[in-house]
Amino acid sequence: MKNNILLKGLDLSYSKEAKGFKKRMLGNAGSIQLKNINIHLYEGEVLGLLSDAETLFYIKEVLSGTLTPAAGKVKTHGGILSLDVMDHINNPFSLSFFMEELLEEYKSGKEFQTTIELLHNKPVIRNNLNKKLKDLSRKQLAHILLEISGLIDVEVIIYTNFHEHLEDLNKFRSVVNMHEQNNRGVLLLETSLEPIEKMANYFTWVSYGQIRFEGSVEKGVESYNKYLRDKSMVKNIEQEALFDLEWKRHVYEDEMYSENFKRLGKQQASVLDNINIRKIIVTLVLVFLMVLSALVIFMNISFIGESPTFTEEQQNLNEEVTSERLSYAFVDRDGLEIDGTTLPQYTLLEVTVADEETYTVNYGGAEKTVNRNEVIYFNPASLYAEEDFMNLLQYASPVIQNNYLFYSNYLNGDRAFLEENITFDVLDENHGSVAGIPITYHFSGDTVFSMEFEGAENNKITEDLNLTGEVTIFRVDEGFMIYDSVQNNWNYLRR
Numbered sequence: 001m002k003n004n005i006l007l008k009g010l011d012l013s014y015s016k017e018a019k020g021f022k023k024r025m026l027g028n029a030g031s032i033q034l035k036n037i038n039i040h041l042y043e044g045e046v047l048g049l050l051s052d053a054e055t056l057f058y059i060k061e062v063l064s065g066t067l068t069p070a071a072g073k074v075k076t077h078g079g080i081l082s083l084d085v086m087d088h089i090n091n092p093f094s095l096s097f098f099m100e101e102l103l104e105e106y107k108s109g110k111e112f113q114t115t116i117e118l119l120h121n122k123p124v125i126r127n128n129l130n131k132k133l134k135d136l137s138r139k140q141l142a143h144i145l146l147e148i149s150g151l152i153d154v155e156v157i158i159y160t161n162f163h164e165h166l167e168d169l170n171k172f173r174s175v176v177n178m179h180e181q182n183n184r185g186v187l188l189l190e191t192s193l194e195p196i197e198k199m200a201n202y203f204t205w206v207s208y209g210q211i212r213f214e215g216s217v218e219k220g221v222e223s224y225n226k227y228l229r230d231k232s233m234v235k236n237i238e239q240e241a242l243f244d245l246e247w248k249r250h251v252y253e254d255e256m257y258s259e260n261f262k263r264l265g266k267q268q269a270s271v272l273d274n275i276n277i278r279k280i281i282v283t284l285v286l287v288f289l290m291v292l293s294a295l296v297i298f299m300n301i302s303f304i305g306e307s308p309t310f311t312e313e314q315q316n317l318n319e320e321v322t323s324e325r326l327s328y329a330f331v332d333r334d335g336l337e338i339d340g341t342t343l344p345q346y347t348l349l350e351v352t353v354a355d356e357e358t359y360t361v362n363y364g365g366a367e368k369t370v371n372r373n374e375v376i377y378f379n380p381a382s383l384y385a386e387e388d389f390m391n392l393l394q395y396a397s398p399v400i401q402n403n404y405l406f407y408s409n410y411l412n413g414d415r416a417f418l419e420e421n422i423t424f425d426v427l428d429e430n431h432g433s434v435a436g437i438p439i440t441y442h443f444s445g446d447t448v449f450s451m452e453f454e455g456a457e458n459n460k461i462t463e464d465l466n467l468t469g470e471v472t473i474f475r476v477d478e479g480f481m482i483y484d485s486v487q488n489n490w491n492y493l494r495r
Contacts, residue, residue: 003042003043004042004043004077005040005041005042005043005075005077006041006042006043006076006077006078006155006156006184006185007039007040007041007063007074007075007076007077007080007156007185007187008039008040008041008074008075008076009037009038009039009040009062009063009072009073009074010038010072010073010074010075011036011037011038011071011072011073012034012036012037012038012039012059012062012069012071012072012073012074013032013034013035013036013037013069013070013071013072014032014033014034014058014062014067014069014070015031015032015033015070016031016033032209033054033055033058033209034055034058034059034062034069034209035209035210036072036210036211037059037072037206037209037210037211038211039059039063039187039204041156041185041186041187042185043183043184043185044180044181044183044184044185045180045185045186045201045202046176046179046180046186046188046199046200046201046202047185047186047187047188047200047201047202047203047204048188048190048195048196048197048199048200048202048203048204048217049187049188049189049190049196049204049205049206050190050191050192050193050196050203050204050205050206050220050224051189051191051205051206051207052191053161053191055206055209056160056161056189056190056191057160059189059206060082060084060158060160060189062074063080063082063158063187064080064082064158065080065409066405066406066408066409068478076155076156077155078154078155078156079106079154079155079156080154080155080156080157080158081106081149081152081154081156081157081158082158082160083145083148083149083157083158083159083160083162084160084161085138085141085142085145085160085161085162085165086160086161088133088134088141088145089133089134089138089141090134091132091133091134091402092132092133092134092398092401093132093133093398093402094129094130094131094132094133095125095128095129095130095131095132095133095136095144096129096130098133098402099116099119099125099148100116101399101402101403102148103115103116103148103152104436105406106152106153106154107152115151115152118151119147119148119151122147124140124143124144124147125144125147128140128144138165139165139166139167141165142162142165142166143166143168143171145162146162146166146171146172146175149175149179150175150178154184155184155185156184156185156186156187157179157184157185157186157187158187158189159172159176159186159187159188159189160189161189161190161191162188162190162195163190163192163194163195164191164192169194169195169198172195172199173198173199176188176199177199188200193221193224196217196220197217197221200217201217202215202216202217203215203216203217203219203220203221204220205220205223205224207244207247208244208247208248210247212247230243231243327351327377327378327379327380327381328348328349328350328351328377328378328379328380329348329349329350329351329359329361329375329376329377329378330345330346330347330348330349330375330376330378330482330491331343331344331345331346331347331349331375331376332345332374332375332376332471333345333484333486333487334374336349336368336370336374336375338361338363338364338366338367338368339363339364339366339368341363341364341366343363343430344430344431345452346431346440346442346450346452346482346491347363347430347431347442348442348444348449348450349361349362349363349375350362350363351377352367353369357371357372358370358371358372359372359375359377361375376471376473376482378473378480378482380480380495382473384473384474384475384480385472385473385474385475386474386475386476387465387474387475387476387481388476388477389476389477389478389481392461392474392476392481392483392490394456395455395456395459395460395461395464395483395490396453396454396455396456396490397438397453397454397455397456397457398456399437399438399453399454400438400439400453400454400490403437407434407437407439407451408451408492408494410422410441410448410451411448411449411450411451411479411492411493411494412447412448412449412494413447413448414446414447414448415443415445415446415447415448416446418432418441418448419432422434422441423435423436429443430442430443431443431452438453438454439451439452439453440452440453442491449493450491450492450493451491451492452489452490452491452492453489453490453492454488454489454490455483455488455489455490459485459488461483461485462485467483467485469485470484470485470486471483471484471485472485478494478495479492479493479494479495480492480493480495481493
């Protein structure tokens with residue numbers, strides 16, 4: 001093992017968004033999944049990370065770049081291959097199609113064809129080429145992913161809970177040893193201690209979203225077994241609630257999470273535990289403002305000097321409301337010409353002036369007045385219909401359903417980085433069409449701000465969701481989805 005760090009996660013924290021409107025308004029986080037996690041994976045190292053399945057999921061998603069942490073950052077030196085059997089149990093595509101899609105991200109030309117041929121010689125793959133992944137057993141999926149990982153030359157490999165689905169641990173160990181000898185970094189995310197004990201050379205234990213142990217495998221196993229012995233001594237429900245209380249409390253110690261902590265033992269509760277301090281402060285501030293406003297009205301105090309007339313006040317009010325509502329617009333499916341330049345669909349425009357019939361839009365310093373039906377008006381603050389992203393994803397083309405995590409990872413990122421990693425058929429100042437894949441990225445300056453892709457064939461979203469307009473904007477968990485029913489295509493923006 002060398003001293004070169006291939007994967008580094010620094011102070012990683014992640015919390016789900018609070019479900020209640022009041023909690024979101026008060027800045028409260030939802031359930032906490034990760035808190036101040038630090039991970040360093042060195043060249044030639046096999047790092048075993050032990051935790052529960054849900055925590056492992058969030059660690060995997062954050063480290064592989066498909067989930068943005070609330071705090072902290074991830075640094076990588078080289079490519080990452082993340083494999084999890086549970087990611088593919090509902091995959092509707094054939095094994096043959098899946099392998100080709102996966103390998104295209106890592107290989108090309110003769111190397112691609114050679115790898116495909118080698119994989120076809122594996123019995124577990126050859127006998128299931130035409131079967132859909134969702135029809136394969138989890139054991140078969142685990143062996144297939146293991147075979148594929150052995151032929152991909154990448155710096156970091158993440159295996160998530162493979163031991164649970166594999167009966168042949170020796171096969172797993174041989175592949176991991178091969179990666180280790182080739183100076184790659186292997187991260188074993190496991191709910192079981194056995195594969196970590198047999199294959200890892202460094203150990204991290206994450207409990208309640210926090211690192212509880214980090215060090216040698218031998219000492220880690222000793223520490224974890226002692227924990228299990230202590231836990232086995234719990235005799236009743238009340239003791240179970242108080243077991244591990246320090247760790248349960250510690251995850252909610254930070255101010256931003258303090259509202260989510262609930263005492264786990266009745267004897268530890270106090271009057272202050274049942275008082276929401278933040279709500280009290282907000283209430284006092286609101287009461288103070290109301291009293292101050294009443295005082296100003298009663299005493300007829302003017303802080304400006306000469307009071308404006310009612311007409312002037314109304315005019316100013318209208319101007320302020322209009323200014324707040326002005327935001328952005330997208331070029332619609334017909335395109336738009338500004339200052340001699342024809343802009344493609346979904347090019348982002350700034351709306352500078354709006355009236356009842358027209359918008360004045362700005363692009364690169366050039367302005368044009370257009371009718372409202374010539375563009376797609378977009379205001380991030382508007383109350384668009386809320387939908388779950390995964391629910392809408394079923395109405396996208398199968399290619400997107402299977403690969404959206406990889407391709408959407410570039411959104412809000414640097415355009416230069418995208419161009420270094422993706423091959424384009426068409427590429428200009430405003431957009432780029434991915435070679436061989438029905439995906440188009442749209443740019444705003446040097447930023448990748450949206451991703452356009454096809455809808456599902458014979459799309460039923462209009463009937464299922466009772467859509468009435470040609471273009472519908474949905475607010476989803478991490479941004480917005482815009483659906484054009486005429487062209488049957490989507491445009492996805494992340495906040």
